[in-house]
Each structure stands twice: as structure tokens, then as C-alpha cells.
Amino acid sequence: MNILVFVKATIDRNAPLDPDETFPGDRDDKSDVMTNNYDKNAIEAALRIIEEKGEGKVTAVCLGSDMADKVVKEAIAMGCHEAIRIENSKAEVTHFYSVAKILAAAAKKVGEFDLLLFGMQSYDYGTATMAPMVSEFLDLPLACWVEKIAFNDGKVIVDKVIEGGIRKVEVKMPAVLSIASSGDFEEPRYTSVRRIMKASKTAVPVWEIADLGIEEKKPSVEFDDIEEPPARTEKCVIFDDGDASELVGELLGALKEKGLNIGAYK
Amino acid sequence: MKQLTKIFKTLNFDKEAQEQNEMILDMVYELAMNEIIEKEQDWDEEGAHFDPATKKVSFPSGMMDLYKKCQQNDLFSIIVPEKYDGFGLSYTLWNAVIELMARASLAFSMFFPSQGLNIEIINNFGTPEAKEKYLPLLASGDAIGAMAFSEPNAGSDISAVGTKAEKEGDSYYLTGNKIWLSHGGAAGTYITFAVTDKSAGPKGLSAFIVDPKIAKENMEVVRIEEKMGLHGSITSSMALDRAEVPKENLLGKENDGFRLILGSLASSRIGIAAQSVGISETALQESINYSMQRTQFGRPIGKHQAISFMLADMATKVHQARLLYLNTAHMKHMGENTQIESSMAKYWATELAQKVTYDAVQIHGGYGYSREYRVERLFRDAMVLTIYEGTSEMQKTIISRGTLSRAQK
């Protein structure tokens, strides 16, 4: 069983946000960068599949600048056997359509695989387009929001999240799956000292986009300005002083002052 | 976290080691901040347990699950030599790990300094058999390492130990009482002293590894302490009644225990300094968050100079204490004797932790006195720091003796 897991470097949750620096390559402090947390669920799924099968290989694939090195190393330190980074410093490909083309081409270059795994979305751009677009570019079947995985005779049987329940579908391999952050893979493993030591000694090959043979095409929809949401004019009124009955009294007083009647539906 | 990694960048680690350090610290930070911190309040409220009928101790709910995660992540093997299933990494990193753990929970961080001291003492003074047997167990965390130094009549004055060891055949048999044992009853190795030559005073003490699997029912927990803070950690009194210790578990030479242990304590003092910085950092962060939210007289209290200057003082001193413990740990990593510097770091950082947690309570006002807020626990927990592993007064004694002798040279 050969599995490719696609991992993405994003701005760290705890790093300050800047509309002009939304990609890791825009930053120069490594601690501003993290592995997209949803991708860790995908790594967990890949590693579990291999552990249960008792054979196989997991390769992490990452499109990113050298700021993404730590993400690639983290994937190995979680347990991935190998990793590939596709250099993206000069070209600065950031659009999901173009990224999907590159990732599809990279998978083709790797050649042998049974499953391509993605996190269900990214923390930064969150378009959740990568798995469906890559599957289409490679003409592979797809299942998104996967919570549970089983195998049967060249097929993967998955439980996927749908509104209000679970849908079970059977997909012929090779296939593309996006892994939900709930369900069997909800808690991705940590790195460990042992695997970190291994990761720091593992050389990660760096591929160039130019070598992937992609026909250049401008995306039909392009990114434009990034803006902060308008500041809320109205701030939350907080009641935190007093016992429960005083707090409720203050709330009801404030509602009344605004002409809001919470008792209207009794 | 940035404060810590920035300091690491100034140390003489090569590129590969820097990368390893950063990845390990990232992992520990995630574990501490995502999981351990969530349980900290529950552990304080529930406390450790002791069942007098079975003489068994247990940790509060969920603590062992997180201990297991530390095992899975190989955290206890950081300073163990590679020969014994460890990674032979630096004391600098080890102590930074202790700081991060203590940021989340001082009670949980207790697993680390004593583990480190067990590892170091056994590695330096253990027989080849003891090293083969115990170091891998301590590295994996399958054995929790404990220290059994204090006795009812021997606190800071270790030489007053009353426990005696009688040699019969290939074993020693230890009889006496030990108190203030962190993890006592739950540990896999206990490092302790006993008198082997009654006439020789401190020079008649020997150090041993007591293995509860060998000592069996001849070593048992008498009770656990009800403490002011650190409720989640087990602190036991234990009785040894002809507890067997095979001669392979003697540390160093017979009657040389006092010198050997005293020389090793410097190491764990760095760990206590690291714990102190961890708890101080949390008290500082809690204070910053609170003072940016709490509004009085029309603006956040953090914007009032009285509070903002207090925060500036706290931040500066925490940084200073962090430099002190990391520098001492790194000196040790470089093979220097850090007897005096360890005491300085311990003295300075622990006193600071009390001051910072006190200030944090003060900044929180009435809420700081309430159990609902974290700073109340931090304050109670911090009280132990200037007491265990040698009181501040003991540290000052060591420091003054050391500096005076230096002056004479």
C-alpha cells in the first residue's frame, strides 16, 4: 500500500495576522509557520492504514518555500516514511487551481500509489478544493470528509460525513480521500523524540515545478485584495460582577433599555 | 515559546541539533498547552489518592494517560545515553522541557526533575548491572524515578540520616522511615541513603537504588501528605523494614554516598529553577490577559501605569530567571561544574516565582483570591519551590561558601 499525503504550511494560529503576509513564504520567522492542522488528521489516517496493513509506505508531499521545511520534517517526525518538497519560492504559486495542477503532476511523477490523502480543508484559505480538483485532474474517484476507512478487494470503503449523518461509499483504488477532523482520525499523534531525530537526519528531495511538465494557464478566477472584516461598532456588554440573580437582573435591565423583550415568546 | 527558542538560537548547538531542539520543544508545547493545561484544575481539585487498606497510591484521573503520551513521545529518554535506549541530548533541552511542562501544570512537571536525577546518578555511579537494568526503564518511563532523601530528623541536614543498611550475603537490608517522597509508592526506582558505618558520621552513609520489585512488602507507603498546593502530585511517607537491596544496586563505593549525592543535587536544582520559570511565565500571561480585559475607570487596567509597570517588572524578571537556568543547564551540558550556579538559579528563580504569582493574584484583585481563577492555584503551588530540593537558605549557604572559597583562591 503506497499512500501520498499532501501537507500544507500555513501561518501559525498564534502568529499575528497580516493581510500582506498570508503565505508562509511571506514571513521570515519559522515560528510563524505551522503544519495545516487538518493535514495532521490525514497523516494520522495514512499511518493507521499502514500500521493495520502491516506493510506499505507513506510519503508526505508539500508545495512550499523553505519556510515549509519544518512542515515536511514534522510529517516525517509523525511517522511518514519519506517526504518531497516542491520548491515554491520564486514562482509563488498560491492559487488553489494552480496548486491542484502542481500536486496532480507531482502525484503522477511519483507514479505508484493506491491512495492520495488530503486534510479536509486548510486553516488559512479553507477552500476545500484541493482533493476534488486533484482527483479530477488525475481522473480518480474521490470521497471527502472521511471519518472511517476499511478495505475490501482493491476497494476502499469509507464513512463520510454528510449533514446529519454518515454515508458509506465504496471507492475503487487508486483514489483520493479527504480526511475529516472528526471520527477515527480526530486525534493525530504527536511527533516523538525518536522520530524527530530520524527526521533531522532524513534528506528531503526538493522538486522544481518546472520539471513537472505543467502547461501554464492563468486561473479563470483570480485572487484580489485581502481585507480585515469591518470592526464591530457594537461591543459585547459583559456582566461579570455579582451572583447569578444580580447578573440576570443586569442583563434583563440592559435588554429592556434597548427595547428587547426576551419574554415575548412564552 | 518564542522567548525560549530565541535564547536557544544564541547557544552553540549545530544546525541539526537546533532543528531537533525546536521540533522537540514544539511538540512538548503542543502537548502541554493542548492537553495538560486542560486537566490542571481538575487535578488540583481531585488530588492524589491513598488507600490505607491496600497501601496503594494513585494519581488523579487522567494524569497517567498524559504520562503515557510523554512515554510515547520519548520525553523521558532525552538525556539518557544512547547506549541505554536514550538520545544523549542536552541538559539545556531537558530543562526547557521542564519549563514548558510547568507552564501547564507544576504537579505534572514533577515527573521530570526527579527522573532526570535518577538517570544522572545511576549513569554516573551505578554498577554496570544497575545501568543495564534501570536506565532503559527510566528512559522509557516504565519506571518513575523517585528520591528518598528526607527523614523525620534529616531534612536539609542529610548527614543526620537514621535509616540503617545491614549487609548480609549479597544484599543490604534497609530499615528506617523516609518522608516527602514525590511519587512514593508509584515509582520504579528510589534513590536513597542509609548508614553503613555508624561511627563515621556523614562518611558512613551509602547511596542505593531501592527497587520496589525486590523490596516488596518490606517497603510500603504509610500515608500521603495533604499539602497547600501541588495536590495532583503524590507526596508520601514510606517505611522500610529490612527492605532488600542487592549489592549491584549500591551507588558508588560503600560509605561514599554523602559526597556522591550532594554533588548530584546541583543538577536537579536547575530543574526546579526551570519549573519556577514555567509557573512564573503562566502567572505573567494570566496577568497580561486579565489586565487587557478587565476595565476600570473607563479603560483596561493594563493601561494604568501602576499595573503596566508591574507587568513590565514581572516580564523582565522572568526573562532574567530563564536566562539563568538555561545558562546553567548549558554550562552543565558543556561539562562545567555548576555547583554554585545551580544554587543561584534555584534560589533566584524560586523566590521570583513566589513574587510573580503573588503579584498575579494582586493584579486579579478579588478574582485572584477565588478558586475559579488559575492564579490562586499558581500561588499555592509556587510556595513549595523555595522549600524542596534545598530551601533558599540552604542555597544561600552553598552560594556564600562557594564564593568565599573562590575569594580565597
Add this chain to the structure above:
Amino acid sequence: MAKILIILENAKGKIVGLTKECLTVVQKLAGELEAEVEGVILGQDIGSLAQEAGTYGVKKVYKVDDAQFSGINILYHTRTIEALIKETNPTLVIGGASLYGQELVPRLAARFDKAMFASVKSLTFDDDEYEGIHPLFEEKLFISMEGSAGELTFATILGGNNPEAEPDDGLSAEVVDFSPVIQDSDKRESFVEETIAKVSVDITKAKLLVSGGRGVGSAEKFAVITEAAKALGGEVGASRAAVDAGWVVYDHEIGQTGKTVTPDFYIACGISGAIQHLVGMRNSKTIIVINTDEEAPIIEMAHYAIIGDLHEVLPELMKSV
């Protein structure tokens, strides 16, 4: 003439709420573009839904009513809609950014080798270009996307940003049967089964919701939420955490994988406010938070917050109102 094709998502015998939100966006765009609105609906026994779509201003509905579509197979849907697009030449294809839409529409766009307006909260037309606004970093920033209206365009619309379109009984659609198009390679995916919780209440219409999350503590303790909802004349809501813990059934779930609600009063109890929950309730008119944690993210979008134990505050609230 410009033509908009809307994918009419249906589940449990209904056109889903998000599709009705999309219809609001579509009606507005149709006016600006002077476009014809057509829809496609896929499933089994969906004749009445195809008719219903007409009341929302869809002029022509292509109905794919077939036993092979009783369960959803994304490859069948992609192939059939691809064939429909090729046959009818719409200029804009729109679907909801539901779990279904986010799987189907990007795949469809890629099949036509197009980028798309992915998960936008609004889609507008100006000066021969579309503009869509997409949230970044869990809505801490927003990016605008632009694309020429001159070529085939795909878009998915995020829930909770537009009101549902109101039906107009005076309107109706021409319903046209469209035959399924399925190739052998599409059989690489096959539907096995679906388990969906039965719907007993519809919380989307409630004027007041008392909603509980992880902070409620247990199934037994969740009773206080139910009591408070009853006492105040509202319905019970819940975060996914409470539903996953089994304290309350799925019908009450609010958020990305649940319902989108906009009541007059939303009382969030013990809900910290993961973005997945916030997207389902943030347009409520008055949001009241009861939480012990004054740093809970939900407070940022609340109008009023009581910092305290919900098990003490709710009984007081019931007494006082």
C-alpha cells in the same frame, strides 16, 4: 443571453435551506446580468421538488429522476451535470458550499479546466466581472476573487450569509426530464448506505433558541437547557460537541454540519465558539452568552455575556423572565 444554472440540492425530500440562500444570490445576479435562471435537480421521486423550485424564480428545471440517483454518487452527479452544461451552455453554475457542493462543484470546475469562486459569502456582478468574497483564517480576513463574466464560471456559496429566498406561488417552472449520463469509469464509486438521524423538530424557524455546548457537562445536566428553552418559549439548540457527546440529537445541531439559524434571541450556554459553530448562528439578532470563560471566542460576536455558571444563571433567568 446569459444563463445561470443552479444545482438544487435536496435531502430528505426537501430542497435544502442553503440552496434557498443561493437562490437569493441567484435572483439578484439574474437581475443584474439579465440572465435566465435554470436549475438541475438529481435524485429519485423528486417531481414535486422540481415544481417547488419554480416558486423561487427558476424558469426551467432539469430533473434527473432515476433509481440510480436514490443515493448520492458524486461521479454520477458530476458526469450528468457535465453533460447538461455541454448541452445547455449556462454562463454561471452555482451550488451551495455544503459538504455535497464542496465535493461536487470543484470537481465539475476542474472537469472544464476552470478555477472557481470557492466558498464565497457573496457573489456580485459589476463591469463584466464577477466578484466573490471568501473568508480566510476562520473569518479573521477576507479575500476578494475576480473572474470574467465572459466565460463559463463556477461558484459555491457559503451558508449563513444570505437570507433564504421566499417562495412566490404565482411563479412556476417548466420541468424537463434529463436522462442520467453515467460512464463505466463512474462506477468506480458506489453508494452503499446512508444513516441519517430522523428529524423531529425544525429549529431554523424558532424565534428564540437556548443552545448548549460542551460546557453543559453531561446528558443529565443538559436538561437545564431543555427546561430553559421551554420556559422561554423557544427551541433547543446545540453545538456539535454536545451532539457528538450524545446529550442531544442531531436535529438540534447548529453550525457547519448542522443548521443555520437566525432567531431574535440566541442564548449560547457553555459554548466556547468554534468557527464551525459560529457560522451557523452569527446572524442571530441578539446573541446572549452564558459562559464561565470570559475569553470564549463566541463573546466576540455576542451582544451580551454573563460570565458565570450556566447551571446557576439559567434557573435565575427562568425565574426572572
